């Protein structure tokens with residue numbers, strides 16, 4: 001059973017908030033409150049929450065940030081702003097939009113890139129698509145997000161519109177036990193194109209809770225590339241969901257990189273609803289200390305001739321815990337489905353733990369599907385080969401670990417982002433500095 | 440340069456080398472031949488410091504020092520190079536990155552200045568030409584998707600780049616076509632000098648036409664059962680190994 005006092009605390013936080021906002025949004029929040037009050041936090045006896053440490057979330061209710069955020073100067077967060085790239089940028093602090101740190105340049109006609117609550121205020125009503133993909137009936141975190149709905153991206157692309165510069169969403173948390181509830185909504189009309197970098201980081205070392213939902217609707221022929229970077233501090237609880245719907249001939253690519261957080265749970269739900277739609281979903285998680293990184297995917301092939309490429313790789317060190325739970329569901333009508341799911345984990349210590357649950361459920365008969373999962377250590381004979389050429393054992397291990405992760409980093413199509421994450425990975429790997437000069 | 444005395448080694452309870460004695464002087468090339476499973480690769484692995492093998496008895500001195508306490512990487516830095524019978528594939532590690540790291544580790548060890556990426560590339564290009572290796576292989580993952588012959592030539596190329604004092608070549612000729620065999624032999628010969636030595640493991644006399652050895656040894660069941668000059672290889676080619684235990688070549692192998 002969930003702890004009723006936590007639910008009550010969230011209800012009290014809710015009552016404290018008296019935002020001046022359109023009636024439609026108020027009702028939306030109330031509906032969230034009602035369902036969350038009914039559901040409460042998930043019980044750890046439930047299969048899909050069995051492996052998570054939710055202790056930090058059960059201990060206390062995090063409170064939503066109120067008033068205007070204490071903003072860092074652009075200099076203080078210079079590196080987080082990806083200075084090496086030209087981007088359209090929206091910055092949020094504890095789930096609130098920061099106009100001073102955001103910078104949206106010239107956009108092609110037919111493109112709207114703005115902050116969601118600003119858009120709702122201007123519209124006076126809820127935009128189409130909000131909560132259309134998230135599970136607002138059964139999922140407590142969806143409802144917790146709805147009741148405290150924070151800010152995020154509102155992206156609307158008219159047919160054929162392409163935004164060349166990546167849209168960089170930077171979600172910063174200022175700690176102090178804050179709950180941030182970012183919400184992103186992406187509507188990509190026929191044949192439109194965009195690249196999104198959704199990035200999470202902390203401004204200090206104090207505890208926080210990020211509970212985010214991103215809904216992506218890809219119309220026929222739309223092409224969305226979506227990078228998600230979780231680099232919050234080790235005291236942060238992070239629950240993030242991406243919910244994607246794809247119409248025919250659309251392409252959705254996701255590269256998820258999880259380095260940070262105390263407990264991070266990322267969920268990707270993807271429905272292939274039109275023929276010849278393709279998705280490529282990759283992830284790299286590097287868990288150290290006592291971190292828990294939990295990555296889940298649910299990909300549904302509802303119609304024929306769609307393709308899925310899924311590659312999730314984890315490096316788990318010290319006493320950390322990596323979890324992969326992936327399902328590719330192929331409906332009876334989804335003939336000629338081409339779906340491949342792979343999870344690979346590298347254990348760097350005796351105490352590291354991995355649970356890997358790759359699954360295919362196939363009801364069509366003419367399909368090309370595969371899945372696989374491996375969990376193991378570095379191979380001694382590879383280490384010996386490198387050592388026999390003069391590399392120190394630590395350097396050999398670092399090089400092999402880096403290579404293992406490199407397979408995911410290499411799928412990042414934006415060269416500057418790829419280079420940035422590659423050097424960052426090196427800094428985060430045990431003994432990574434030993435091989436820095438060789439790369 | 441290398442003295443092996445009564446070396447016994449094996450894996451978990453199984454003795455593979457049963458008392459090897461061998462002396463290699465600077466400037467010499469020694470060939471080792473012998474039936475499958477006789478322990479040739481085990482010997483090369485033991486010399487390179489492969490911890491999969493346990494040494495139970497005997498001594499090995501290299502350049503006047505006890506070799507056995509040295510780690511694999513220290514042996515490499517001190518100039519021992521093993522060309523693997525089965526080169527290992529390492530996905531994601533580019534040939535170029537790996538080799539520059541290896542070369543610079545060795546240069547640091549010798550107090551020589553490290554090579555930057557540009558100088559390394561120039562040097563690597565020259566050495567690759569020697570082995571007629573496609574320069575595109577430099578940017579590929581180490582040995583991944585290399586043909587059998589490319590892997591062997593890559594071992595030869597690495598050797599030429601690292602300029603070992605003692606090169607141990609474990610069947611580098613196996614899997615090479617005739618032209619590649621000559622190329623690799625030339626590469627080895629170009630390294631021959633009064634300060635260096637090589638131990639060449641092979642099944643085929645043919646290689647020894649190109650890399651002419653000073654001594655040929657026969658390894659059988661973990662021991663060196665016969666040693667001689669380069670003509671011993673010719674006898675072996677003609678008569679096989681069966682006569683070794685009797686002491687004289689007979690007709691049966693012809």
Ligand SMILES: Nc1ncnc2c1ncn2[C@@H]1O[C@H](COP(=O)(O)OP(=O)(O)OP(=O)(O)O)[C@@H](O)[C@H]1O
Nearest residue numbers: 450455473474475476477478479480481482491524
């Ligand atoms: N790691 C190991 N575990 C168990 N047995 C081993 C191991 N390594 C070698 N052996 C055994 O030791 C013996 C010698 O093997 P080795 O590879 O040294 O032979 P070789 O002379 O190089 O043979 P080849 O000509 O076929 O290459 C063989 O019987 C082999 O099966």
Ligand SMILES: [Mg+2]
Nearest residue numbers: 479480481524
């Ligand atoms: Mg062998």
